[in-house]
Amino acid sequence: MPPKSSIRKEEWEKSLHEVQVTKSDLNRLVMDYLVIEGYKSAAEEFSQEANLEPPVDFESIESRMDIREALQRGDVEDAIIRVNDLNPEILDTNPALYFKLQQQKLIEYIRQGRIAEALQFAQDELAPRGEESPEFLSELERTMALLAFESAPNAPSAIAELLSPAQRMKTAGEVNAAILESLSQGKEVKLVGLLKLLCWGESMLEEKTTFPKLNVMDGSLVERG
Amino acid sequence: MARSTGFIPQDKILKLPTRWSDQDRNTHLSVSPDGRDLSYQGPSTNSEKDAAAARTLHHIPPACGIYYYEVEITAKDQKAFAGKGVKYGRLPGWEPNSWGYYGEDGTSLSADKSGSQYGQPYGGGDTIGCGIDFTTHKAFYTKNGTLIGPVFDNVGKNLDLFPSVGLQHAGDSIRANFGQEPFKYDIDYHVQQQYNTTWNKISETPLDRSLLQGHRRAGFSIASITNDVSVPVLTEQESKHVLTQLVMSYLVHHGYAKTARALEYQQRVRDTNASTPTDSSDPDVEMNSSASDAVDIDIETRTSxxxxxxxxxxxxxxxxxxxxxxxxxxxxxxxxxxxxxxxxxxxxxxxxxxxxxxxxxxxxxxxxxxxxxxxxxxxxxxxxxxxxxxxxxxxxxxxxxxxxxxxxxxxxxxxxxxxxxxxxxxxxxxxxxxxxxxxxxxxxxxxxxxxxxxxxxxxxxxxxxxxxxxxxxxxxxxxxxxxxxxxxxxxxxxxxxQGRPAQPALETVYRHTSTCITQLGLLGVGAAAFADMPREFFQAR
Structure with missing residues (x-):
């Protein structure tokens, strides 16, 4: 192995300066963050202040957030209605997602101890779909197993976790991603992608050479050694 | 010891191989004026390793990510990659630092291994494609537009790599396509797959704590990745904080006061709701306004x-x-x-x-x-x-x-x-x-x-x-x-x-990341070619 070379701070800074990026490029990154994270009024203000074409209808940001909230508080029925109001195609074209919402609804019945309704709902809505795919069936069985345990702590963790807040978050996250996709938006905030690329790039480059590292909080370059 | 500088200027021109070299070839081979045809005009050899070989004028820059060329055959020959300094009296794959696909019997040849069965034999009329993927350092071949599959390991690591062919029989001739014409194989699709693979890898990269400190732990090695629980990864909360900070400082820097205010307010509402989930939709949150007022006044004065x-x-x-x-x-x-x-x-x-x-x-x-x-x-x-x-x-x-x-x-x-x-x-x-x-x-x-x-x-x-x-x-x-x-x-x-940076941290993050990627490409890391930042971050999906 040749000895590791190093890049001096002055050279690095000169190179930073040469990178092609404009204010309006960065504005769009910021807009993407505001939209995906669901900050509707901030996105509206930004569209005005930065004179930026909004990438989506602002109302869709709000309804997306409403849907997420409904799922997080366990109101699956409300979430389904809102998704269909926004765009009926989202659930029509995505049976797996629709099944997950129905499964979540079943979980919420069981959580509330509405056992008779849970059974009825499972028989009417979920069982026919379980016949469609083995994956749906095993998920249905896993959910029904909740009924066998009187309280969640006694259940095996693979079953008890269905009642955890994380399960709600997971369902909410998948619905959110599907809506974003229907709006031709990315699932992940692009800024997060940028930070990941930064971590990836720095660690790869570090194997080859020594160079100034970046503190992202204040944008300062740190030279080691 | 004098420290050599590792910095490679960005304007270093990346030359691609586009023609056979007039110098670096066996004397029995003649090159056409456009540099794409080769024909063998010496005595035929019956040895399975002796041949007349040639390579291109320029070597392949690893920063291109994937390099691919095709060769159409009039008679038997062999296509391959060869390292610098390889002699031209042997078939590629027989010399050290060379790798080849042998038309006579379809074997793959590399100097560190004897031939092993790879693809079908090929001959006159066939078009054989040859590619090198610098993200994996493996080669791949295609026959008449169909991928045969990846082959060889560690191809072109730490040495310059040249497209190369070897001809063995009088009258043998080939014509190369270095991209001057459409390829038989759908290389764009191939490249897109590799592009996606690279980005999947990038998006699996955790955000680690070094983002905050500006330096990584010393002694980072492959072995420590697998089972080192102390590799400090940012928690979800911390990641959110970093993002908020980047966006907020950007808005303040450029004087987007109303946006900054709206964002701060919405985040406060959300935090309050998260801590008391029972009253989920109460927007009437008391503003702890003194801090943000100061920010507002500052932005307003500066802006005006x-x-x-x-x-x-x-x-x-x-x-x-x-x-x-x-x-x-x-x-x-x-x-x-x-x-x-x-x-x-x-x-x-x-x-x-x-x-x-x-x-x-x-x-x-x-x-x-x-x-x-x-x-x-x-x-x-x-x-x-x-x-x-x-x-x-x-x-x-x-x-x-x-x-x-x-x-x-x-x-x-x-x-x-x-x-x-x-x-x-x-x-x-x-x-x-x-x-x-x-x-x-x-x-x-x-x-x-x-x-x-x-x-x-x-x-x-x-x-x-x-x-x-x-x-x-x-x-x-x-x-x-x-x-x-x-x-x-x-x-x-x-x-x-005010002790603030002259450029918002967000902008520095972009510039710094872009510089890392450029340097990686220039240092021969093929995957860097696929980390196309403007395409990923600025183009509409």
Missing amino acids: TVNAVLAGDIDTAMDSLRTCYPSVLEVDNHLMLFKLRCRKFVELILETTEIKKKMKALREKEAERNKHFDEAAHEAWLEEEMNMDIDDDAAGPLVIRPILENIPEAVHESEESSEMISDRYESALNAAINYGQCLSSDYQSNPQPEVQDMFRTTLGIVAWDDPTEAGGSVAELVSHNARIALAHEVNQAILKS
Whole structure:
């Protein structure tokens, strides 16, 4: 192995300066963050202040957030209605997602101890779909197993976790991603992608050479050694 | 030990192989004038390893990610990659640092391994493609547009790699396609797959704590990845905080005050709801407003100062700097004060020029008094005044609207008499000259070369009847772009005086990441070719 070379701070800074990026490029990154994270009024203000074409209808940001909230508080029925109001195609074209919402609804019945309704709902809505795919069936069985345990702590963790807040978050996250996709938006905030690329790039480059590292909080370059 | 610098300039040109070399070839091979055909004109050999080989003029730059070429065969031959310094009397794959696919029996050959079965034999009429993937350092071949599969390991690591072929029989000839024509194999699809693979890898990268500290732990190695629980990864909460901080500081930096306020408010509402999930939709959250008010006031003052410069109202800008950010005017021997005063002189001269133009127009009008006021021309003038190109976001807060006061003035223009306007010109000119004299006495003997330069060019503009019509540096100095540049400088100077970075951290993050990727590419890391930042971050999906 040749000895590791190093890049001096002055050279690095000169190179930073040469990178092609404009204010309006960065504005769009910021807009993407505001939209995906669901900050509707901030996105509206930004569209005005930065004179930026909004990438989506602002109302869709709000309804997306409403849907997420409904799922997080366990109101699956409300979430389904809102998704269909926004765009009926989202659930029509995505049976797996629709099944997950129905499964979540079943979980919420069981959580509330509405056992008779849970059974009825499972028989009417979920069982026919379980016949469609083995994956749906095993998920249905896993959910029904909740009924066998009187309280969640006694259940095996693979079953008890269905009642955890994380399960709600997971369902909410998948619905959110599907809506974003229907709006031709990315699932992940692009800024997060940028930070990941930064971590990836720095660690790869570090194997080859020594160079100034970046503190992202204040944008300062740190030279080691 | 002297430390060599590892920095590779970005403008290093990446040359791709596009023709066979006239020098680096066996003497029995002849190269066509366009550099794409090779034919064998020596005695046929019966040995399975002796052959006449050739390579391309340029080696393959690993920064290209994937390199691919195709060869159409008239008779038997063999295509391959060869390292630098390989002899040309053997088939590729027999010499060290060379790798090949042998047409006679379809075996793959590399010097560190004896041949093993790889694909079908090939011969006259076939088109064989050969690719190298620098993200995996594996080669792949195609036959008549169909992928055979990846083959060989560690191809082209730490050495320059050249496309190469070997011919064995009299009359053998091939024609290469280095991208001059469409390929038989769908290489774009292949590349797209690799692109996606690379981005999947990137998106699985955890955000680690070094983002906050600016340095990584020493001794990071492959072995420590697998089962080191102490590799510090940011929690979800911390990641969110980093993002918020990046966005917020960006908004504040550029003076997007309303957006910053709205974002702060919405985040506060959300945090409150998260901590008390029972009342989920109560937007009536008490604002803890003192901190954000301070931010608001700061943004407003800075924005209005910068806008004053943009509007050419240098007096207002200087007043507000004197009151709120006095140190900005003082640093570097009052350099900013000097720059602003120079600009003020420019503005005064521009005003006289403007009045002079009107005066001229009025005189012309008086000359043809009987004619109607030319409405159309007037409108055209107005429009020109309104269409000043200001900034990339014309409605942004650090941007002036066209100066509205001009409009009533323009409307009344026809009522202004010739005497009135020439009085106005007189006094404007006097003001400009007085100001120039003040500048002169204040800065004539200033020793700073930067000051002397700017002083001379600034005063020089009086030599022009209409400096806006003059070319070169004069036009530049009086242009609106010069205002924008100065306003930008003032903004940065204010931020700097507050101990804030002159460029938002978000922008530095982008520039720093891009520089990492560029350097990786230049150091031969093939995956860097796929980390296409503008495509990933700025293009609409």
